[in-house]
């Protein structure tokens with residue numbers, strides 16, 4: 001009997017790690033998920049333990065395989081594994097010992113704000129964006145690595161001794177899952193490398209001028225080799241877990257993976273993922289487009305010649321994390337899924353606008369001196385109003401990003417494909433459609449990020465041979481949300497949001513910046 005083949009996907013997100021197994025039809029057959037600890041040592045700082053990222057992934061693989069085998073399958077049916085990950089989060093380790101030298105600095109971490117402020121005065125700062133696709137800010141990995149080199153003695157020492165290795169979470173996982181220094185597999189893919197500020201967005205190679213500008217000496221720090229997002233050999237294989245020996249053949253930053261999982265293979269398609277943050281990626285085709293309106297240029301995926309695409313990206317730093325904040329810091333609700341219930345106790349936000357700038361505001365505004373601010377509170381304000389204002393904040397920022405995208409691309413979008421934890425809420429998706437004035441399309445199977453990683457891995461080993469092989473994947477159970485308010489009303493709400501954004505500028509002055 002020929003047993004069907006399956007592909008596994010490691011999804012290492014900001015708040016949890018997951019392992020999922022997909023059939024050749026793209027159906028998710030087994031999954032295991034674990035949350036891990038977040039560390040906030042100071043206001044604006046956000047760290048994770050690199051060892052815990054690895055151990056949570058390994059536990060997820062084992063938990064998922066147990067479930068898979070309970071269904072009557074065998075682990076040998078999993079022929080390849082893909083990795084997708086939170087991007088920009090920076091890990092540094094000693095390449096001789098394989099040990100992390102500092103906690104991972106998470107993409108949301110704003111500690112490098114002062115450093116970035118100084119870098120903005122350095123000659124040539126204005127040219128960085130067109131070379132690497134990213135604005136100089138606390139968000140990409142570059143400023144996080146510079147901060148570590150200036151402030152973490154162990155990192156500085158390893159740099160001086162030439163034993164320092166740098167990577168984003170994909171590189172760290174691949175390195176550790178391959179057994180660390182024994183094999184020393186130190187690689188990344190262009191979707192992740194395009195988030196560092198070290199890669200040239202045209203050539204997809206490290207750019208010596210960029211590294212020189214940041215004063216990073218390549219002889220003193222090992223950077224991961226940039227290889228394709230789908231590759232049968234470059235990523236090695238798992239040396240531990242129930243899938244020991246299985247090859248890792250796909251690697252995509254999570255937002256690129258979601259675009260792939262939503263089958264956004266051709267120019268003009270877009271998706272918006274509402275996870276810890278929220279990220280809208282719009283496929284612009286095989287040539288990069290540099291934004292003039294506050295968006296990022298990123299690699300959508302690199303599946304080899306003729307299958308390499310770029311995207312314009314709108315990044316929102318705080319989305320699902322604002323919901324978690326209401327749960328954990330304010331105790332308004334006991335789980336994120338109750339947000340909609342609380343928000344539905346009231347008809348609207350009662351005049352409140354919440355600018356959820358916990359790490360400053362990202363696209364399209366890039367205001368690093370703003371912090372979370374609620375406007376319009378009166379004696380009338382109830383928790384439900386704040387809940388509504390919280391969910392509306394992500395929808396307003398998405399609306400602002402879409403306006404910028406329309407200006408950059410010259411083409412208005414007519415439908416938004418969505419996924420991520422927050423999109424489970426019908427109220428949020430309806431609000432989104434109301435604000436943007438066109439349909440929001442939510443798939444039945446929402447693990448599109450993991451599906452994208454599985455697709456990248458499956459392409460490398462011939463599980464799928466062309467995009468056309470995937471045309472029937474994840475088409476069932478879609479929900480379409482259509483606008484229910486007038487354009488005039490949406491415009492009025494948006495004008496109030498823009499006013500609030502403007503008023504949130506400059507909250508942190510130079511003296512207060514850490």
Ligand SMILES: Nc1ncnc2c1ncn2[C@@H]1O[C@H](COP(=O)(O)OP(=O)(O)O)[C@@H](O)[C@H]1O
Pocket residue numbers: 013014015016274275276277319320321322323324336337338339340420421422423424425
């Ligand atoms: N029903 C819901 N309504 C609103 N927010 C939700 C809901 N379910 C989950 N979330 C939010 O979604 C986020 C988790 O989404 P997920 O896509 O798993 O994130 P990540 O990949 O960043 O770890 C959490 O921040 C959580 O607060």
Ligand SMILES: O=P(O)(O)OC[C@H](O)CO
Pocket residue numbers: 013014015085086087088107253254255273275276277278
């Ligand atoms: O973990 P997510 O889904 O919020 O995604 C994190 C992004 O990759 C950060 O750029």
